[in-house]
Amino acid sequence: MRNLIILSMPFVLVIMTVLDAFFIARMFKQYKKLNKSLIPLLVGILCIGLFYDSLILSLGAFLKYGTIFKILSQLRYILHATMIPLLLPICCYTFGNSRYIKPVWIITALIIVLGFAAGVSTSIEPRTVGAISRYAVSDTNPGWVDTVDQVLDIAPVFLMMGLGIVIWKKKKNPNLFWAGFFMFLFTMLGIFLGKDPGGDKTQSLMFYISMFGESLMVYYLWKFSEKVE
Numbered sequence: 001m002r003n004l005i006i007l008s009m010p011f012v013l014v015i016m017t018v019l020d021a022f023f024i025a026r027m028f029k030q031y032k033k034l035n036k037s038l039i040p041l042l043v044g045i046l047c048i049g050l051f052y053d054s055l056i057l058s059l060g061a062f063l064k065y066g067t068i069f070k071i072l073s074q075l076r077y078i079l080h081a082t083m084i085p086l087l088l089p090i091c092c093y094t095f096g097n098s099r100y101i102k103p104v105w106i107i108t109a110l111i112i113v114l115g116f117a118a119g120v121s122t123s124i125e126p127r128t129v130g131a132i133s134r135y136a137v138s139d140t141n142p143g144w145v146d147t148v149d150q151v152l153d154i155a156p157v158f159l160m161m162g163l164g165i166v167i168w169k170k171k172k173n174p175n176l177f178w179a180g181f182f183m184f185l186f187t188m189l190g191i192f193l194g195k196d197p198g199g200d201k202t203q204s205l206m207f208y209i210s211m212f213g214e215s216l217m218v219y220y221l222w223k224f225s226e227k228v229e
Contacts, residue, residue, distance in 0.1 A: 002197070002205070006130035009208055013058035013132070016215045020051035023222040030225055039093050040225040046086045047218045049079035054211065060132040070124065073135035077122045081115030081148070084156050091163045094171065094228065118148040127202045136207065157184045175224035179217040186213025 027044035034040060056076050063069045085108045092104045122145055124135040137149075160180025168174040187210050194206035 005205060005208070009129070010058065010061040010131050013054060013061075013208075013211065016211060017051065017054040017058045019215060020047065020054050020218050023218050024048060024051055027222055027225050030228075034228065037093070037228055039090055039228045042086050042090045042093070043221050043225040046083045046090070047221060049083035050214050050218050052076060052079050053214065057132065057134060057207070057211065060134045063133065065126045065133060065135075069133075070135055073124055074119070074122065077124070077137075077149075078116060078119030081119040081152055082112045084152050085111040085115060087156050087159055091159070091167075091176075094167055094176075114148060115152060118145045118152075121145050122149070129203055129205065129208070132208075134207070136202075153187075156180070157187070171227075173224060173227045175220045175227065179220035179224065182216035182220065183210075183213040186210050186216070 024044050024047050027040045027047065031037070031040035031044065053076050056072055059072075063072075088104050088108045088111075089101070092100055121142055123138040123141045125138040127134055127136040137146075157180045160176050161184065164174070164177025164180055168177050190206035190209035190213075194204045194209050195201075196203035196205075
């Protein structure tokens with residue numbers, strides 16, 4: 001089963017990338033339709049980072065290790081750390097609390113600066129699984145960067161699920177909750193099912209299994225933005 005999953009990775013990653021691009025285009029179309037609402041625009045910008053993640057991983061079947069590939073891969077971590085904080089103003093705009101918009105944007109800006117510093121400082125190294133070559137986080141990654149990355153990976157998921165329940169109840173829009181739920185689900189599946197039977201962590205499939213959660217998150221964020229009033 002594991003071998004079949006590894007063989008399917010290049011094909012599936014391309015499909016994920018195309019679907020991400022489609023959903024992002026729909027979000028920007030929704031923004032043009034509702035030009036008074038920033039939510040579809042912010043959701044679209046946030047999801048560009050997830051699209052780029054899929055794109056670089058899918059190109060890992062063709063790119064060779066080197067300076068260009070490493071720079072493109074470093075940008076993955078920078079985009080992830082700087083765009084995920086946009087969930088804060090997205091949620092604030094959804095609730096319509098205009099008096100909180102300014103302080104929320106200030107907090108968001110500070111987190112983005114911290115995330116950018118962490119993304120730039122992330123130490124990465126070549127790792128190959130099947131036909132996919134990628135630059136993954138190195139064991140020599142600075143401790144403070146690991147801490148920032150973990151917070152940015154975990155906090156937004158629980159933020160989406162927690163606030164998603166409230167928005168589901170008040171706005172009858174369950175999609176923010178489902179976006180967080182499926183990201184959480186596939187992250188957990190990646191941890192428990194992605195391990196290499198031989199114990200070689202460089203052969204872990206966690207990065208790939210979690211990609212299904214990212215793709216579903218993009219889908220439900222698109223559905224969320226389409227139901228914004």
